Amino acid sequence: MLVLAIDTSTPAVTAGVVHFDRESESGAPRALATRVTVDARAHAEVLTPQILECLAESGHTPADLDAVVVGVGPGPFTGLRVGMATGAAFGDALSIPVHGVCSLDAIAADVAGDRNLLVVTDARRREVYWARYSGGRRVEGPEVVKPSELDAAPSEVIAGSASHVDMFDLPVEPAETPSPVGLVSVAALALRVGVEPEPLVPLYLRRPDAVELADRRK
Template structure:
């Protein structure tokens, strides 16, 4: 199965073409740039460069996998909107993946671990996993000091902030995204809804009633 994997939930703008089979995941080509302000600008060029480097066309894809966060609104929506548009135009399924799960799929700690990414505002997104990479808690958002799981190892961009032994990777990879979705891809299951994981209410809110400025 030929799969395009995308993620814009972190400062990494990630696109890659992989094959997924019962024997595992093989990366054919990938493009990754660390730039938190260039998700919208770089994602499409990255995915086109990855397909060209892999020697395939978009029409040959069987499915897409897209990281759905947790992550900040602007970056996350760039990847999800691109994946949704491609899936619709190509008539292929788009499978959402928790971006923390994609990182966890690449961790080889040999013991329970955390995945921790940047939530800004002096906070982190995090989740806990068992030694086999199955999520056991989260995702949650909190200050680093409030991450109260006993795991001694952490992966993800903000792993150093929680004072654990640091493991790789720092960001979601095309291989990790595909591995996190492999079961559903190979089973032919209907994709879940492409729903973003923000974990916060938006900063913008509807204005309330105007305040009275004169005495009745």
């Protein structure tokens, strides 16, 4: 099957077309085309063009897509909703399922091995989004805290935002943002079984920066 993968939970605007063999339990997702633009202010401008470029490079059209997988965060409000709205729009227009996955899980999926892993991404306000993994499964998080409040132990390695991983005394894995293959890997079971996707629910973990004037007075 052909899967469109999208993530805008970090400053990286990521899109990809991924081939996934749903009939094979051992078959790994394979990226046919990928586009990544690192610009926290360009999500709305570059995402759809990137998707169309990926489709053209892979020799496909939107009508060839069988499913969409989109990262639902955690991430900042403005950027995150661009990716989720775009994924939902493609799914609605093509009448195909749209699966939401935790973006931190997608980063973890790109880190080989069963070591205890910590994943952190930029939450702004001098904070990080984080989750902890053991044996390839998430065991804590996602949550948002200041880096000084997050213990490195018992994790053995760390992955995620390049400007934040060095704040922790752990070996760094080179997986900074969710990849198309990582996103599809997290949704692999749901895609293989063909379950009805749950409604897309963004993981903001806190209120958006922009609020109504009436809310500011409370």
